[in-house]
Amino acid sequence: MPVNQTLSTYSDMAYATSVVVYILAMLLYFAEFSRGRVATVARSREAALVGAGGDSDATSTPVVGHVPAPEKRPMAERLGGMAVAMTLLGAVVHFASLLLRGLATGRVPWGNMYEFGSAICLAAVVAWLVVLFRQTRTARRDATPSQLRGLGGFLMLPVVVLLFLSGTVLYAQAAPLIPALQSYWIVIHVAAAIISSGVFVFAGVASLLYLVRCRYENNPLKMVKVGSRLPTSQALDRVAYRATVIIFPVWTFAIVAGAIWAEAAWGRFWGWDPKETCSFVAWVVYAAYLHARATAGWRGVRAAWINILGLAVMIFNLFFVNIVVAGLHSYAGL
Missing domain, CATH: 1.20.120 (Four Helix Bundle (Hemerythrin (Met), subunit A))
Structure with missing residues (x-):
């Protein structure tokens, strides 16, 4: 066409x-x-x-026929x-x-x-x-x-x-x-990988800010300009965890769908191609994060670092493996 x-x-x-x-x-x-x-x-x-009752007179004696002005939203x-x-x-x-x-x-x-x-x-x-x-x-x-x-x-x-x-x-x-890409699997496999990668980016940013907020809460005198204005550490940790736990099955499906496509295209399910290997490493890291998040001794900062490591692996997989490393998945279009 x-x-x-x-x-x-x-x-x-x-x-x-x-x-x-x-x-x-x-x-x-x-x-x-x-x-x-x-x-x-x-x-x-x-x-x-x-x-403290600073406006007690105004609130206790309303003026007849007076319509209060709408409250102005803060800037x-x-x-x-x-x-x-x-x-x-x-x-x-x-x-x-x-x-x-x-x-x-x-x-x-x-x-x-x-x-x-x-x-x-x-x-x-x-x-x-x-x-x-x-x-x-x-x-x-x-x-x-x-x-x-x-x-x-x-x-x-x-x-x-x-x-x-x-x-x-x-x-x-x-x-x-x-x-090499003219297959219906590009709709299934790559779409799942795109959605997973985008949500993992969001979760990774939340974990990074969680570390900043935790450092502020442990020592308010440091990083006061940034840490004090961030959402609470509980909110950031909860968002990062929920995003990861929801999208992890989609990432798992993306890897499985890729293996099925590889068998149809190259005659084998898994060949330890650089892209396959890095995707599997990312899967292991995120599985470790979910396990650490559910383990008492690893919750909080340690688990957040694992989530950030997962984001780093995803970025490495996106740029270095696709652009620099030669493999069967080298379809950068550059």
Whole structure:
């Protein structure tokens, strides 16, 4: 099938637009993060004044016919709301870029490293939006303020970096799939790998911030500017664990599906190809993390380090193995 160059051009334009929108979202997240502690202190002082009876006269004797003015949202919360809206807009435009690339080539839009990296970033952003949506519903039910938005800027940073690398160093022109990838297994196996990798990136960032928060809680005098504004260590640990435990079966399925595809393409299920080996190492590391997270002596900081090691293996597998090491999985398109 010939490539539709018009749709390919629109795809590239949507990709560049999504990067710009993500950058704006990241800046808004960090703006909220920088003002978060100030807003928290202000709310605490206001609550203390009310508790001490500072507004007792105004509240005990309401004025007839007086309509109280609506409470003004703090600037930090408004910035956070704009950041979430920009993230959602960026995800929509990002999805459009992948959809247009697929329509332009008549295939799934993850046939080379440029497309693969883009899809992983979209998976990470969608995972983040799902967590925010679930937390917003919980906050409304429990009447508690949002806590996890502080993760936003730190997640968008690696997403923006990876998208920049994918759109420059790893960029590949729209083209049909090479013969080795022309199989229905690319829809099943690679899609599972993309979703798993994106969620693992999100979980790894949460574990990194968990370590920063724990260091602040153990010694508040250090890293006060960063650690004090992060979500609680319990919240970060819980998010990292839940994301990993949910996506680990999908990663397992991706490896199994890859083995089945390898048997159909190369006549063997497993040949210790560099990509296969590194994927298996990542599986072992994440299995160790889940085991450590359930073991009393390894919960907390030790388990978080294992999760971060898993993220490092995934990044190594994504870049070094696909680009530098020669193997049967060398389909970078560079």
